[in-house]
Amino acid sequence: MPETRAFAPQFVSGRHRDEAAALGMWVFIATEVLLFGALILGYFVYRHLHPAGFAAASSRTDLVIGTANTAILLTSSFAVAWAVEAFSAETRKFCATLLACAIGLGIAFLVLKSFEYRSEYREHLVPGIDFKFDPVHVDGAQLFFLFYFVATGLHALHMMIGIAVLGVMALLINRTPSARHRTALHSAALYWHFVDVVWIFLFALVYLPGRAA
């Protein structure tokens, strides 16, 4: 049985479709860069305005969980990159397993993150709702935590979307006995790496300012 036409009528070949999909993903990432970019710009404006407050607030973050999460996320990106490199009709089961590993690591990241949020809530560090900071009159401490929650919250949202996307990809390549999902896998991987890169920036901005020697 010949495979049904695998690409929409606006394309002339499967390869044509793949090139369009890849370009679309890169353009989407450009949009995302500007989305996080605006937030990070706001962060720098206030860090410049309140260096002491940002340093004091940053020293209250949980460096251990932050570092562990960085390692977890980088490892997950490695698994995804490996899956992309190894992908072929013969290795698709193995690649699905690699994606499952990445998903597991992503979930581990979110679990650790939620522990971190919980301890911050207990320490009265949630701006607007329950914020007590000692010394009381350090300007900018609350703003730091506001950016912390908005940025890491938005990042966590991206993680959840990424986990869902990787899940769909794992199911698809497990089920389809060919390498036709190569581009979709590549796009999903691009997204995952992008979310990873955002975290590397956030790690430096959130955990390090108050800890310089």
Next chain:
Amino acid sequence: MTDANYLNAEYSLRSWFFTTDHKRIAILYFASLILFFFIGGAAATAIRIELATPQADLVSSDMYNRLFTMHGIIMVWFFLIPSIPNTLGNFIVPLMIGARDLAFPRLNLLSWYLFMLGGTVTLFTVLAGGIDTGWTFYTPFSTLYSNSYVAVAVTGVFISGFSSILTGLNFIVTIHRLRAPGLTWYRLPLFIWSLYATSIILVLATPVLAMTLVLIAVERLLGVGIFDPAIGGDPLLFQHLFWFYSHPAVYIMILPGMGVINELISCFSRKAVFGYKFVAWASLAIAAVGFLVWGHHMFVSGQSLLASLVFSFMSFVVAVPSAIKVFNWTATLHKGSIHFDAPMLYALAFIGLFTIGGLTGLFLACLAYDVHATDTYFVVAHFHYIMVGGMVTAYFGGLHYWWPKMTGRLYSEYWARTAAVLIFFGFNLTFFPQFVLGAEGMPRRYHVYPPEFQVWNVLSSGGATILAVAYLLPLFYLGYSLFFGARAPANPWNAPGLEWQTPSPPPEHNFDQQPIVTRPPYQYSPDFKAEPQNA
């Protein structure tokens, strides 16, 4: 009787609301935009009626704030930004480049649904009592002092932003990947170049607005000062972020209009656009430099003098590519065989009105004069010359030009010309007096004013009446043509572009055979018919 085409292929509601055909999605957008245009227009009408007399007689000051805010929000985000790209662009881009659809048809449909969702949420604020911050959501108006539905309106604009991003993404990929064989970049019609530049802005500027709106919502919900100075925030940061999007958004609004004008001017002077490469690159130059001029909205906001100087200089720089376009259109007319069909009347009106709008923009780019003119009617007149005199005129011109292609019907040339002339006079009568008012110091956004300004205000309101009638006219004669108009031939204007090589209206997949392009665009003379673009 007629051949199978995209309109008569299927009639069910499902075939419209779940279509992935770019032509049908363009029609969906077109119908929605008519709705939003008249809602925004109704608010403008109420404003002009109120301003006919110096004292308050129609609405309270609070209600007036809500009127001009709603007028701005609806017109900017739910009419001007999607107008040409999402209706004419959606319909014409694939046809112009010889493609069967956009690169991502389902994304295109999603974009329309997001647009409608955002529009519905925004209209909900109208029903709930409106929003009184001005379309710019300036802090602390929008955070500390507003007791209206800011968070809801912001959500509506936020959602519609994703619709813009998806459309921009779709156009970029389509223009890169789906051009017909032989259709090189320098053979593209200039409409495509300007939509490409527009899409870059849509993709790169809109997310910044999205993040800014998120921060406003967070500030309102949590009461932590991000932008509100009373609780430790920085209102200048809001203005920087807002205008980083909203100034490029001006070019989102005008670049597609410029693109349409290229097509009209060359078609109705039967000549290729003069200096093709300059016009093409001017679009990209406007998109690029347009990202670096946002600070000219903040000359009196307290930014540093050095920043103001740089932004002033960059604002003069961005006028250069715009001027190149105007000069090149004029040079295209020179020794052309000019036909005054309705689309051409709109195109000529565009050139005049855009030039006035652009030149008064240079007044405002001057630091010293801007201090005098900030927040006066001079600014209002200036940007209406660009957005209404420019963009809306181009939209109507393009709509008339491609109407036979979109609907397969011919409209009444007599009524179309009448409407074009009425729009030109009505527009100038409405907005030219506002330059005078602004220069004399009448501030914007007040519903009462000193009696000595009344003459100019009455002229403006009178002009607005003519303009309103002129904008309603097409609804009737274009609507009439849908049912009773003569059948349009495939190429009513004898134009060489690929979109005219398919039947009117086009079949579902646009082209029966993949067209192959062998020549540059705009080959009107001496006899293009012997050698159309897809030889």
